[in-house]
Amino acid sequence: MIIDDLKFLEIAEFKNTIIGGVSTSVDAQTYVSQGSAYATANASASGKSTYTSTDTNTYTDKYVNSAYANAEASAKDGNKSSNSWATSFSLGIYD
Numbered sequence: 001m002i003i004d005d006l007k008f009l010e011i012a013e014f015k016n017t018i019i020g021g022v023s024t025s026v027d028a029q030t031y032v033s034q035g036s037a038y039a040t041a042n043a044s045a046s047g048k049s050t051y052t053s054t055d056t057n058t059y060t061d062k063y064v065n066s067a068y069a070n071a072e073a074s075a076k077d078g079n080k081s082s083n084s085w086a087t088s089f090s091l092g093i094y095d
Contacts, residue, residue, distance in 0.1 A: 021077040022045075022048075022075040022076060022077045022080050022082045024043075024045045024074060024075050025043070025084060026041075026042065026044075027041070028042075028070055028086040029041075030068065030069050030089060031067065032090045033065070034094045035060060036060060036065065037058035037066060037092075038058070039056040039057065039068060039088070040056065041054035041055065041070060041071040043084075044073060045073040045074060045082070047075030047077040048075075049075070049076045049077070050073075051072075051074045051075075052073045053071070054069075054070065056068065056070075062094075064092070065091070065094075066089070066090065066091045067090045068087075069087070069088045069089075070086070070087045071087075072084070
């Protein structure tokens with residue numbers, strides 16, 4: 001092929017986007033022992049439209065301890081989307 005024989009020239013332009021476009025990450029952890037309860041939740045999201053939510057709750061008394069953690073994340077960018085969720089629950093019953 002001789003370059004001088006080309007009859008047209010097409011310029012291609014690509015949108016500025018990150019490959020993958022969206023990401024989500026969540027973590028929920030709980031732990032109980034006699035007299036104590038621990039709960040932690042983390043959520044992160046990146047994209048054009050994002051949503052994150054975390055919820056934790058602990059309860060302790062002399063005989064029952066409980067811990068609850070929940071994390072949710074969603075992200076959307078055009079037709080790409082990502083969703084993540086995690087839940088953890090611990091219960092301890094003691095004499």
